Amino acid sequence: MTPMKTCLLVAALTLVPAVAAAQESSLAALRPGASTPSGAIALGRALRRAGHFDEAARVLNGVRDPSLRAEARWEAARVRIDQGAYRPAQAACNAIPAGQRRRVCLARAYLVWQRVALAERELNAARSMSAGDGELQLATGDARRMAADLSAAESAYREAAQAMPDRPEPHLGLGALAEVAQRLDDAEAAYRRAVAADPTDPHSALALGQFLLRRRGNAAAALPLLQRATADRPQWPEALTALGEALVATGDAAAGRAAFESALRVSPTQTGAQAGLGRALLALQLWAEAEAPFRRAIAQVGTDASAYAGLAEVLEHTQREPEAMQAWDGAIDRAPGDSAIRLRAAELAHRTQQNALARAYVDRVLTDAPRHAPALVLRGIIATEEGDRNAARAALTAALSGEGAIDRAAVEQRLRELDQPARPRRR
Secondary structure, eight states, rough: OHHHHHHHHHHHTTTHHHHHHHHHHHHHHHHEEEEEEHHHHHHHHHHTTTHHHHHHHHHTTTTTOOTTTHHHHHHHHHHHHHTOOOOHHHHHHHSSSSSSSHHHHHHHHHHHHTTHHHHHHHHHHHHHEEEOHHHHHHHHHHHHHHHHHHHHHHHHHHHHHHHOOOSHHHHHHHHHHHTTOOOHHHHHHHHHHHHOOOOOOHHHHHHHIOOOOOIOOHHHHHHHHHHHHHHTTOOHHHHHHHHHHHHTTTTTHHHHHHHHHHOOOOOTTOHHHHHHHHHHHHHHHOOOHHHHHHHHHHHHHHTTTHHHHHHHHHHHHTTOHHHHHHHHHHHHHTTTTTTTHHHHHHHHHHTOOOOOHHHHHHHHHHOTTBBBBBHHHHHHHHHHHHHHHHHHHHHHHHHHBBBSSHHHHHHHHHHHHTTSOOOOOOO
């Protein structure tokens, strides 16, 4: 590793601990006020957002003031619901005084357990007490979305947004619905409304950041949102994984590596983190180190085409072409419509003098995307080597007006060379 890369890596490895220290400093400012009931509730909410669930529950359950005890119990239940812990959430909900809020809380606990019918039972009981509560409408939206009743879910979320204009959750629900329906402009607008409703909410920052990164391909715009999410909640593996993706995409592979490694320390099975770590190591040209994360990613999620593609790149760089071809085939099997993966397999087949196989791969790409310029260039090269000058000229000419980046000067030179004496055919 060069001295410059070493310096970058050392700096990156200090990034996440520094973020965590900043977040702890903000929590420390709230701790002195926790001696009062309202201060304890404020600290408990901040601890929940930061992902310190056990401490948040302890602080909130310690509130004894009769006038604030119901609010504190509700907040304590939200801690366990956010944590995704059904049994503790159910117990916390049952500690809330009897009434509509307890019913709504129990419905949310059942949704953590993915028991929609039981959640609806609690929601129906809550509606019999009062139908206009914002928390009730929000929980209804979540239940209907889980039941795939998207129209009813959207109506409930809109009512929740009207009832609770300063809460981001209804807009996050609307964004998720629109994203599933491929209404991407509506989804982005909803996520932006969530961020505007509460700029301090890490869930909103993560949702918009992930959307911009994965749906819009705009890593630069996603990066500050994901940095904010991880600053507010430093031990959040989902956010750390998305941050790693954005850092690699914006050219800071060393910091991306640090983010992925932090995610894996918290959750060794975090979806996407192993493959992301492999891609970061590939970007750092650490071929040997990249292999193990990709193999772990494949073992964890056997349908991850990107992990197979990453492994294929590692195997190519370490001169294991037959194994690399098998890995490319694995990627194609899992993402048959991905022309970039199929073209990479075609390029490897061509480099290893397997023109029949390369032609089969590239022809499939051109069947799906007839104006794919890089594929047309490779098709022209293969046809030239096989002595089919007419097919070569047609493919190379089409490449010049096709879609995708190509070396135009090199293509034009190949076209000129077609007028030269024929070269021996490659078999």
